[in-house]
Amino acid sequence: MIDEDNDSGQDVSIGQEFLCAQKPLSLPGFSPNYLFSPASRKLVGTARRRNRLSSDVVLMRKCRYYPLSMIILILAVLAAIPAANASERESYSGPTTDQDREVLFQVSTIDALLLAVYDGILPVGELKERGDFGIGTFDKLEGEMVVVDGVCYQVRIDGVAYIVPDEVTTPFATVTFFDPDETVLVEKAGNMTELGEILEASFPSENVFYAIRINGTFPYVKTRSVPAQEEPYPLLVDAVANQTVFEFEDASGTVVGFWSPEFVDGINVPGYHLHFITDDRKAGGHILDLQVEGTLVELDLTPSIFMALPTEGDFFNVDLTGDLSADLEKVEK
Numbered sequence: 198m199i200d201e202d203n204d205s206g207q208d209v210s211i212g213q214e215f216l217c218a219q220k221p222l223s224l225p226g227f228s229p230n231y232l233f234s235p236a237s238r239k240l241v242g243t244a245r246r247r248n249r250l251s252s253d254v255v256l257m258r259k260c261r262y263y264p265l266s267m268i269i270l271i272l273a274v275l276a277a278i279p280a281a282n283a284s285e286r287e288s289y290s291g292p293t294t295d296q297d298r299e300v301l302f303q304v305s306t307i308d309a310l311l312l313a314v315y316d317g318i319l320p321v322g323e324l325k326e327r328g329d330f331g332i333g334t335f336d337k338l339e340g341e342m343v344v345v346d347g348v349c350y351q352v353r354i355d356g357v358a359y360i361v362p363d364e365v366t367t368p369f370a371t372v373t374f375f376d377p378d379e380t381v382l383v384e385k386a387g388n389m390t391e392l393g394e395i396l397e398a399s400f401p402s403e404n405v406f407y408a409i410r411i412n413g414t415f416p417y418v419k420t421r422s423v424p425a426q427e428e429p430y431p432l433l434v435d436a437v438a439n440q441t442v443f444e445f446e447d448a449s450g451t452v453v454g455f456w457s458p459e460f461v462d463g464i465n466v467p468g469y470h471l472h473f474i475t476d477d478r479k480a481g482g483h484i485l486d487l488q489v490e491g492t493l494v495e496l497d498l499t500p501s502i503f504m505a506l507p508t509e510g511d512f513f514n515v516d517l518t519g520d521l522s523a524d525l526e527k528v529e530k
């Protein structure tokens with residue numbers, strides 16, 4: 198039995214019944230490999246998808262002749278899969294190809310944090326599987342997170358950086374695997390604004406993310422940390438009113454953070470969000486200001502984002518429709 202031609206010109210009649218039975222288990226055009234391919238691989242993904250779609254037409258025609266009882270059985274099995282999973286905690290898989298090193302993995306949204314959704318949802322142990330580099334905070338908003346070289350530190354309000362046990366959870370964090378694509382020599386930047394302008398001038402695009410790492414000795418760094426909050430949680434803008442500020446002079450250490458495009462407004466922090474940790478990994482915090490002199494800045498262009506949203510708790514009912522950019526401005530600086 199020979200079927201009509203598909204785009205690839207292949208005879209698709211072989212094993213037709215088997216293909217009909219298998220078909221509902223595949224999602225045409227949907228694979229992590231396709232969705233998260235860099236631009237150079239998109240053509241491959243598109244071609245594959247077109248081929249699959251044309252095969253679908255042929256298969257749908259064939260499936261009309263397939264026994265109705267078998268189709269009902271397949272649908273029943275598929276319906277049972279989500280029901281079986283629903284009883285377990287939702288898990289966040291994300292892309293699983295080799296491109297996952299180029300994915301920004303984010304827990305919750307910045308607006309949820311601004312609106313006091315502080316209960317941790319993801320253990321640090323699982324966060325570190327999604328990136329060896331990043332920033333965030335901890336359950337109850339306790340302290341500032343710095344993930345560097347695969348180790349997660351918590352800078353508490355005593356200014357000390359502690360290594361975090363894997364079971365401690367985070368309500369908001371952003372991590373990736375740091376593989377620098379570009380380095381920028383910054384001769385002199387007197388403050389965060391000047392540093393920001395120098396780096397932005399080197400960005401090939403303002404529509405992707407950049408992970409930023411700066412190893413060096415900084416003439417001045419000003420950081421802060423925030424204490425654990427108690428329920429009912431105050432808004433972030435009120436919680437940071439109790440922040441503790443630290444100042445470092447001629448401090449050797451590492452700046453860890455991100456620059457995000459303007460379009461992430463509400464999801465993450467547009468522009469710069471940087472944390473600091475000293476070379477001895479004993480102190481640091483969320484950077485409020487810094488000076489840079491004769492230091493190389495490493496940039497990791499990151500073209501994908503994966504969001505892990507809370508599946509229970511305050512996040513489900515918080516109203517995230519408002520514009521909180523004015524609050525964010527106060528909290529970050």
Ligand SMILES: [Zn+2]
Pocket residue numbers: 332333341470471472483484
């Ligand atoms: Zn921060």
